[in-house]
Amino acid sequence: MKDSVNDFLLGTIQPNLRLMHNLDALEELCRFIQAHGQVEPLRLWFDNGSFRIVDGEKQWRACCKLGMTTVQAVIVEMTFKQTIPPRAEGGKGPRGQSHTAI
DSSP, X not given: OBTSOEEEEGGGEEOOTTEEOOHHHHHHHHHHHHHHXXXXXXXXXXXXXXXXXXXXXXXXXXXXXXXXXXXXXXXXXXOXXXXXXXXXXXXXXXXXXXXEEO
């Protein structure tokens, strides 16, 4: 399953509770996904029997809000330390997306 894009049920994916996103940006992403579909897969980490989001949290939230049931994702192998986002206010995620660690 590693390095290949697969469909995952949204309910099987655990959000990254350490991040908060701008609601306006979430609405904008919802409109984009409605118009173009999911363009890039989420990056997930398998931890203790659960899939956790490493990258693509806002996209996951937008798909949930749109009532989608599945999302495309790829499993990545990482250590726990590698999954921790930048601590600085306004840090950037792996794809350069702004978010705030809480």
